[in-house]
Amino acid sequence: MxxxxxxxxxxxxxxxxxxxxxxxxxxxxxxxxxxxxxxxxxxxxxxxxxxxxxxxxxxxxxxxxxxxxxxxxFGEGTGISPWPPLINSLTASVLSTLIVLALAVPAAYALSIKPVRKWSDVLFFFLSTKMLPLVAGLLPIYLVAQNTGMLDNIWLLIILYTSMNLPIAVWMMRSFLSEVPAEMLEAASLDGAGLHTTLLRIVAPVAMPGIAATALISFIFSWNELLFARVLTGTVAGTAPVFLTGFVTSQGLFLAKVCAAATVISLPVLLAGFAAQDKLVQGLSLGAVK
Structure with missing residues (x-):
């Protein structure tokens, strides 16, 4: 004992x-x-x-x-349905995330596995795009959207969310793709696999945890974005966070209703994180242990 x-x-x-x-x-x-x-x-x-x-x-x-x-x-007693803002948020978040992945994976491939010249300068350029505060670019974006008839349009949010999340996605995917064994790529090259086949059948399965982590983070950032959605949308393309701000009225703050709305709006992100938690942990820890 x-x-x-x-x-x-x-x-x-x-x-x-x-x-x-x-x-x-x-x-x-x-x-x-x-x-x-x-x-x-x-x-x-x-x-x-x-x-x-x-x-x-x-x-x-x-x-x-x-x-x-x-x-x-959900509109009982008010007649105001939350489904259009929720659908707008889901549409903008999912489509922008898919576009981000479609652009980030080839870019990260070029910066890690098949490095381009002065790749460090390219990475710094991507990072520099995040140094400007979002509010500083709000007025020019608003004027461009107004002149092109894109105000209160869901596709404007998709374009903005893609541009906002793409630099982070490229940085993340580069670190993930750097862990792909070079021997697998050499074997694929000897077998005559092209770039498209290499990305889909070799790189994507190996880097799937990193892709899942990048997709989830991009989805969360898009779902929670409020500034652009609040200023650039109205009654047609308003998102769930904009709908949530409508509960703060001149009559005061109805705390129970705000908490109920915040809980419902948080559920898609929580469910996505719970469903992909194994790949998220594996992806975020990829490369931590050599």
Whole structure:
């Protein structure tokens, strides 16, 4: 019974310090996870409360539960349907993500597996496009959209979301494609495989975790974008985040209804992350261990 404690005491001092440091880091990781989880849990719980219970200070955790906030979100009593904004968000996010992947994978292939000349300058150029604050380009984009008749058009958002996410996707995909074994590419080249065949049958299956991680991040950024959607859309192409801001009225903030709307709007991202969590973790950790 005393063999294990004695063995632990016989550990050298550096090993004991590493074990103690790992325990502290694990505890810190749990605390950070709880720190991020508690606001989300509070939002979901508040969405099932009545407005009177949601407005109490401090919040009433044990209050009775109701679906009144969700009924109002889906138009009961108001006649305002959330489905057009949700469909607009889904359309813009999915199409822009597909276009980003179609452009980022060949670009990353050219910058990693078949590097072009001065590839580091190309990567810096992609990164430099993210240095300009979005609000600084809002007025020129608005004027261009106004002159071309693209205001309140879902295709304008698709183009903007593609341009916003493409630099990040190229950087991510380059690091993922750098891990593709060179021997596989050489064997494909000896077998006479062209670029199209190499990308689809050799590179894509090996880099699928990285592709999934890049797609999920691009989808999240597109789904949550508010600034451009708020200014450049109206009644036709308004997205879910824009629809969510409509719950802040001159009458005040109806907290239970806002929490219900935020919960519903967050579900597609949460479901996508849960469905692809294994590939997301594998993709984000790709290349971390050589």
């Amino acid at each position: 005393t063999g294990a404690p004695r063995a632990a005491h016989r550990l050298p001092a550096p090993a004991r310090r590493r074990r103690r440091r790992s325990a502290y880091l694990g505890l810190l990781a749990w605390l950070c996870a709880l720190l991020f989880f508690v606001p989300v849990a509070w939002m979901v719980l508040t969405s099932f409360h009545s407005e009177a219970d949601a407005a109490t200070n401090p919040p009433s955790v044990g209050a009775s539960l109701t679906l009144h906030g969700y009924r109002e979100f």
